[in-house]
Amino acid sequence: MTAADYHLVTMTTDVRLALLGCGAIARYHLDAIKGYVPRVKVTACIDADWTRASAYAVETGGTAFASLDDAISADAFDAISIMLPHDLHESTTLKCLAAGKHVMLEKPMAPTLEASARILEAGRASGRVFMLAENAQYWPEVVAALNLIRQGEIGDLVTGRAAFVSEYNPKWFTGQAWRLSQARTGGGITIDGGSHWVRPMRMWFGNITRVVGVVGYPMEEMQGDSLMRSLVQFESGVYASYDGLMVNTPLGPQESWRITGSDGEIVIGGFPGGGVNLYNRKHRSGLSLEGNWGYAMSFVGENQDFVNAILDGAPLAAGPEDSLQELRVAHAIYRSAASASWENV
Numbered sequence: 001m002t003a004a005d006y007h008l009v010t011m012t013t014d015v016r017l018a019l020l021g022c023g024a025i026a027r028y029h030l031d032a033i034k035g036y037v038p039r040v041k042v043t044a045c046i047d048a049d050w051t052r053a054s055a056y057a058v059e060t061g062g063t064a065f066a067s068l069d070d071a072i073s074a075d076a077f078d079a080i081s082i083m084l085p086h087d088l089h090e091s092t093t094l095k096c097l098a099a100g101k102h103v104m105l106e107k108p109m110a111p112t113l114e115a116s117a118r119i120l121e122a123g124r125a126s127g128r129v130f131m132l133a134e135n136a137q138y139w140p141e142v143v144a145a146l147n148l149i150r151q152g153e154i155g156d157l158v159t160g161r162a163a164f165v166s167e168y169n170p171k172w173f174t175g176q177a178w179r180l181s182q183a184r185t186g187g188g189i190t191i192d193g194g195s196h197w198v199r200p201m202r203m204w205f206g207n208i209t210r211v212v213g214v215v216g217y218p219m220e221e222m223q224g225d226s227l228m229r230s231l232v233q234f235e236s237g238v239y240a241s242y243d244g245l246m247v248n249t250p251l252g253p254q255e256s257w258r259i260t261g262s263d264g265e266i267v268i269g270g271f272p273g274g275g276v277n278l279y280n281r282k283h284r285s286g287l288s289l290e291g292n293w294g295y296a297m298s299f300v301g302e303n304q305d306f307v308n309a310i311l312d313g314a315p316l317a318a319g320p321e322d323s324l325q326e327l328r329v330a331h332a333i334y335r336s337a338a339s340a341s342w343e344n345v
C-alpha cells in the first residue's frame with residue numbers, strides 16, 4: 001500500500017461529524033477533537049446563528065448550515081453532536097436517529113423523564129450509537145479518585161461531600177436566555193450543571209437510591225433553582241451530602257468533592273479542576289497527585305468514546321440508560337423539595 005492509498009483508507013474511515021449548536025460547549029468539544037481525536041472530520045457546522053455556524057465551518061473546513069434539515073438533506077454527516085438548549089433535545093435527536101445518524105447528545109437528555117424515555121426508545125430502535133454526553137465520566141480528577149479508591153488507598157467508603165458552587169459566569173449565559181428559563185431547561189442548577197457532580201459520586205459510591213433536599217432561588221436572573229442542599233443515599237446504604245449554589249457575587253474557595261473512607265480521604269479542588277489530594281496514614285499531610293487536570297480535558301475521553309463506539313463497536317463507558325440516572329436524581333430532589341420528605345430515585 002502506498003502512502004497515498006493509506007491516506008485514502010484513513011480518510012474513508014474517519015467519522016463525518018456534525019456539530020449542532022456552535023455555542024459555548026461546542027468550543028470544548030471542538031478543542032478536544034482537534035487536539036486528541038484524530039479519527040474525526042467535522043464536515044457540518046449547524047447553528048441558527050449564521051455567524052457562529054460560519055466561524056466554526058471556517059475553523060474546521062466543514063460546511064456551514066443554518067438548520068439541521070438542510071444538513072440532513074445535503075447528506076453532510078454520519079454522526080452528530082447535539083449541543084442545543086434542552087427543550088430542543090428530543091425533536092433533534094429523534095430526527096437524527098430517524099435519518100440513520102449516530103448521535104451524541106449533551107446532557108441532560110431532556111427536561112423531563114417522559115421525553116427522555118421517548119429518546120431512549122428511539123436510540124434503542126435505531127441500531128446506531130446513541131450516547132448521552134456526560135463529560136464528568138472522563139474528568140481526569142474524577143477518574144484519578146476512582147483509581148485511588150480501587151487501589152484501596154482510603155479503605156472502605158464512609159461518606160462523601162459534593163459541592164457544585166460557582167459564581168454566576170456570564171460566559172455560560174451571555175446571549176443564552178434559554179439557560180435562565182425554567183421552561184426551556186426543565187429547572188435550575190440541579191438539572192443543569194448539577195449532573196456533573198452526581199456522575200462522579202455514582203462512579204465512586206454506586207447508584208443513588210433516594211434523596212432528600214431543598215431548593216432556593218437566590219439568583220434573580222435564573223427562574224429555576226440556584227440553590228440546592230441535599231442528602232443522597234447510595235445502594236450500599238452510605239450517605240453523602242450534595243450541594244449546589246450559583247450566585248452573582250464573588251465566593252471563597254471551595255472543594256468540589258470530599259470522599260471519606262475508613263483509611264483516608266480524597267479531596268478534589270474546586271471547579272474548573274483543582275487537582276487531587278490524598279490523605280491517609282502514609283500521606284498524613286496530603287499527597288498532591290500529578291495529572292493533566294481540568295474540566296476541559298474531560299471532553300477528550302468523551303469524544304474518543306463516541307468515535308470508538310462508531311468505528312470499532314467499542315462499548316460506551318456509560319450507556320444511555322445508565323446516563324439517565326443524573327436526571328432521575330435531579331427530579332427526585334425537585335420532588336423532595338416539594339414534598340419535604342425522602343424521595344426514591
Ligand SMILES: NC(=O)c1ccc[n+]([C@@H]2O[C@H](COP(=O)([O-])OP(=O)(O)OC[C@H]3O[C@@H](n4cnc5c(N)ncnc54)[C@H](O)[C@@H]3O)[C@@H](O)[C@H]2O)c1
Pocket residue numbers: 020021022023024025026046047048049052066067068082083084085086088106107108134135172175176192196
Ligand atoms: N458538559 C458540560 O459541561 C456543559 C456545559 C455547558 C452546556 N452544556 C450543555 O450543552 C448544551 C448547549 O449548551 P451551550 O452552553 O453550548 O448553549 P449555547 O446557547 O451557548 O449554544 C447553543 C447554540 O445552539 C444554537 N441554536 C439554538 N436553537 C437552534 C436551532 N433550532 N437550530 C440550530 N441551532 C440552534 C444557538 O444559536 C447557540 O449557538 C446544553 O445541553 C447544555 O446543558 C454542557
